[in-house]
Amino acid sequence: MVNKTDTGLLRNHIQQFIALNDEEWSLLATHLSEKTIQKNDFFAEDGKTAKLVGFLLEGSLRQFYIKNQEERTTYFYFENHLVSSYFSCITGKPSALNIQALADTRMLVFNYDHLRQLFKISHKWETFARLVAEYLALGLEDRMVGLLTLSPEERYEQLLSSNKQKIIQRIPQQYIANYLGITPVSLSRIRNRFLKK
Amino acid sequence: MVNKTDTGLLRNHIQQFIALNDEEWSLLATHLSEKTIQKNDFFAEDGKTAKLVGFLLEGSLRQFYIKNQEERTTYFYFENHLVSSYFSCITGKPSALNIQALADTRMLVFNYDHLRQLFKISHKWETFARLVAEYLALGLEDRMVGLLTLSPEERYEQLLSSNKQKIIQRIPQQYIANYLGITPVSLSRIRNRFLKK
DNA sequence: CGTTCAGTTGACTAAGGTCAATTCCCGTGG
């Protein structure tokens, strides 16, 4: 059911945060399973409590909130990254956000509650959880500062020159606009202005 | 030098995150000292590596970035809260932000490196560090979603109806405007529109 | 070929930014 190549990718990913021997790794590895999501189906949905953490093997996902019937995209996920409705997992409350597959998607999944057990009994897994939270906070800070200090046009230019080329290459323009906090129409104009420079 | 009432406040604050017995507490308590900062002086400064974590006893501080010679306020600190240039502490790199006293300020301080030692040897302090990071990430997510989904006017209304009354009451309007991502002139107009409703 | 949906373009509107003048508030010194 779960193949060794895939679990190896996840292990490598986690080992960017902490060093693991086989025994420590098996604490999580024995609880992995595989999950596929069809394009446009949801990994997490507004109002539902999310329990699963995923590790993306193939495909991509889009994370968004809904405010006044409008979507606001906050994140894109690609291969080799962990995916979760983080705040629902750690608080146990219903998710306020949606995570939807932009393409047919394959992932390894485990239950966050199991991870929670692990970091109660294992200092090392607790360290992992800390580092993930710190990593997340760093990313959020970055995004917040961008929204606070840059105009939509500057945010687009920053995206172009960032290491997030995957977003430019693989995400439809309307979602990129949404991610930048503007309408698709405005993004089109910004691109137009930008070409003329 | 450090009085028991003050350290008690910090212990209470930390115990909102984790339970501590006297021995565990003393691991940190023995490394506390007091620090005062005059109004307009800095607790952390752009370009300098920050090592200290503070616990605010009296006063208030403002945290801001500087982009194109303009300040962008991201946070206000009040009594009974931890203060630090978090990302400088955890990464060891120079701080990108400034933390400046808005009034004469008194705090307890300890060195982040000491805390880092603690969570290497103590699972419980590691848990504390995780919970702080999670708390921070939650707050940042909230702020980011606000910037992405609300207009400046809506952000101001949200601030009014939030549990952040201290900001309204104690922070000069120009800094509030900056925190909302707008100019003082615009905030003044928004307030004016708001009164007429 | 049509159908559909993403992206572009045009005309108009709304809201915040900019710059400058004015008012308000508060503390200081005569």
Added chain:
DNA sequence: CCACGGGAATTGACCTTAGTCAACTGAACG
């Protein structure tokens, strides 16, 4: 007690840019 100075906040005039709505284009697909 009043006059003055300085900083914060307000107000007015004008500018810039994103939003809205609608029409149009173009590529993908059956």
